Amino acid sequence: MLTKREMKKEENPNSSTEIKDEQERFSRLxxxxxxxxxxxxxxxxxxxxxxxxxxxxxxxxxxxxVYYIELKDYNKAEMWAKEAKKRDPQSSFVADTLGQVHKNHLNYLNPLNEKRKELHFVDRHRTALIKGVRDTGAILDKLMDEELISNETYDAVRALTTPQDQMREILRFVSSAGRRSKDAFYQIIKGMKNLKHLISELQGSR
Incomplete structure (x- = not known):
């Protein structure tokens, strides 16, 4: 259940009548x-x-x-890919993962990616934050305490039904408000105990 990747049908963007089968990135679980x-x-x-x-x-x-695709932690990805290969040295399927880790790491280190590395933590990890942060209420409260959002913004975000939507709106507001708001937001999530592992993982993926 943890490793079996299902096939999904996906429409070819270049042809509305062509449907192709594509493997999910990870197992359903x-x-x-x-x-x-x-x-x-x-x-x-x-x-x-x-x-x-x-x-x-x-x-x-x-x-x-997970480490190289989602978290961009290529050192840990390499370590676990090598462990997988050690357990089954004859499998080309397993060996291919180690090759993909190295390929993606090299692409990440490409000079063309330097601009991405110069981005603020909030901008660089926007997608991961939307997926990984659940305690949006605590973040909103802290933003209010520091007078970084208005009552109207607070209420509008709280009215959204999912943590992902709430986080997406928080990040939209923080990004539009400028560097000071991004810095304050970063310090808030950095200081939250339940986000310690996520922030550590993201910092390590720079």
């Missing part, structure tokens, strides 16, 4: 964990499975994929 709890939690689940099932190559392989 991992995708569900990512949606509900975030990428860091999905990595934690796979890490536990990898250590308990210490001869199975597919758990560390899936963990390596």
């Amino acid at each position: 991992i995708l569900d964990i990512q949606k509900r709890e975030g990428n860091v939690e999905s990595a934690a689940v796979l890490k536990v499975a990898s250590k308990k099932m210490d001869t199975n190559p597919f758990f560390p392989q899936a963990l390596a994929r």
